[in-house]
Amino acid sequence: MSLVLAETIAGVKPSKTLAVSAKAAELRAQGFDVINFGAGEPDFDTPENIKDAAVKAIRDGQTKYTAASGTIQLKSAVQNKLQRENGLHYELNQLIINAGAKHTLFTLFQTILNAGDEVLIPAPYWVSYPDMVALLRGRPVIVPTTAENNFEITVADLQKYITPKTKALVLNSPSNPTGSVYSREKLQAIADFLAYKDLYIISDEIYEHFLYDGARFCSIAQLSEKIRAKTIIVNGVSKAYSMTGWRIGYAAGPEAVIQAMTMIQSQSLSNPTSIAQAAAVEALNGAQTSVAKMLAAFQERRDLICQAFQEIDGVACRCPQGAFYVFPEVSALYEKSFQGQKIRNSEDLAAALLENAHIAVVPGGSFGAENYIRLSYACAPENIQRGLARFKEFVQNLR
Template sequence: MKLAQRAAGISPSPTLAIDGKAKQMKAAGIKVINFGVGEPDFDTPENIKLAAIEAINAGETRYTPAGGTVKLKQAIVDKFQKDNGLEYQLNQIAVSVGAKHSLYNAFQVLCEPGDEVILPAPYWVSYIEQIKLAGAEVVILPTRQENDFKLTPGELEQAITPKTRVFLLNSPSNPTGSVYSREELAALGEVLLKHNITIISDEIYEKLLYDGLEHISIASISPELKENTVVINGVSKAYAMTGWRIGYCAAPTPIAKAISDLQSHSTSNPTSIAQAASVAALNGPQDAVYEMVAEFDKRRNYMLERLTSIAGITCPKPKGAFYLFPNVSAYFGKSYQGKTINNGTDLANLLLEVAEVAIVPGIAFGSNDNVRLSYATSLENIKEGLDRIEKFLAELQ
């Protein structure tokens, strides 16, 4: 039996691989501190769970329109108006099985073989695989830590070719936590409009911002940019609803329709019960979100202070999401009991094996000098995990 070339070329997710190995060790009775997973450690708020139960009891367990219920689409339209100053019609919204699915659908309807997609690095691990599955070519555009891992207009301009079809923007960023300002987005947008390049803007971490920052969607900069942008979002990160699998996009009508049509022949509708719960998430009180963000902020500050106090480790302060992306290259070339650390992957493997701490090597995100740590775990775990990391690094020769 022969696999199709597109299937054979898929690389497994390094983040899920690390998380899976950590869970196997935990099942074996080992207390692993897991900084690898990108998932809030809070429970879904009660009003959202109650809405799902009410939907079940009301018999909302049948097919819905492929692109989402009218109630959920209206809640999304209202959210964009209230939070982002963006006006969309119901037919410009498509609800999918998680934001990852929304991204996949967007690449599928926008990209063809021979097209190029500009992807700033560091990047979320699934972007590359999704672009490849759409038949397009990935153009990786490295960013610099000294610029907070943000792209400049000049760097973007140099990467554009006649084949460039899409630019992928992720702000707040996974894995770096960097956030673009309105002025920075406007400058990038000017370049993209000049070359008529479509923007896919992944804004899944929109509500997880710190230091008084306001989220700015690039689609809100101007009407012209809105017409050139597909905004991706969802309920998983902000509302601790990762397992509910509801994402959505807002886009010009032809793109939204194409996504809904594509989805009608793949997954059909997202789960009806999860859609009802998502209406409650978007329309209901936001207190639980604010509480989560406040707790994430405490963890961010503690983890950053501890990490950067370790000799050789540098890390910009993340402005959003729940990750730190420290540079650990000062430890390359060192060894532990005869095992040499040549890169971030070696360091991550030894940390898990010896210190029983799970982190994700930066090569998964396109940056070999870094590793990613998630602070979506308790402060108690963070303290113990950093104690173990500090002890392990001090023992390297």
């Protein structure tokens, strides 16, 4: 008898965004001046009041196990945030704290999926959704969208792809990678259609605070009690408070789902880090000025990168309404070559840009959109300018 790994491992890929950042760091260590547009995290430091809260928690001895679902203090802070910002009330037993929103999603999929259950995932999608579903023996069903429709699904799309095996729909607004933001009206149409469908709605709202040009955030859970009863909100403190490494996410939803997630977490994670939970309490309850400052900076950077792309032939870049990514269409560059190196797809383009221009981008194929690449503008304006100048020069040298 030979020992083998689980069959599900064979169909799962490593996170491309993390792989790109690791490769960029490797080249930097070799002395190359690499500009990293791959990272999905703010480049700002965690605000001082949040760090101070963590230090105080350490000094006060808050270094032990907590309840599996998180501390009462943090769940209360999440409860208040949802009421204050989203007009949604959840009881504490309808809330769970996890080790980052990614862990929230994984635990949620563990909770609701049986083998063969289908999950509708609009494309372009965040790279981890399909692999999470596949790893848990579900079936990711990719629902294509178009740039003409702002990369948003419609009721017609749902009618085409929903089957008796559909267990859940993933909605991500503002979107990673496209920066699209569903309007209340578009969400209402989806909500009206799904109100009597027997499926869960997973609303990934991690970028809710990063909105531009008057775009307004709406959670589908706000639209009716019937929809709220089948929606699980997924969020966290990583993006809005520049706390990616602290690993605190949370979910709000039906009590039965949240309690099942808590049971799984009690047997896997035990609990999120006590010190990070104390810091997250301050993030949610404390002054929110840092969020406004980051948003203003991202607005400036978004305008800068979109303007720079307008000056690059063969690249079409929509200006995003939210998050901190641009998702330019680059297929006009395919079938060209850089110094004899053929560019056939987004993977080839990303590799050539990293090797020759020393700029790190994420290939669109990883997001289910082969004709695109993703760039994060969560980096200094001078790096955006230098990086896009290199991109332009690279394109000018394609033959």
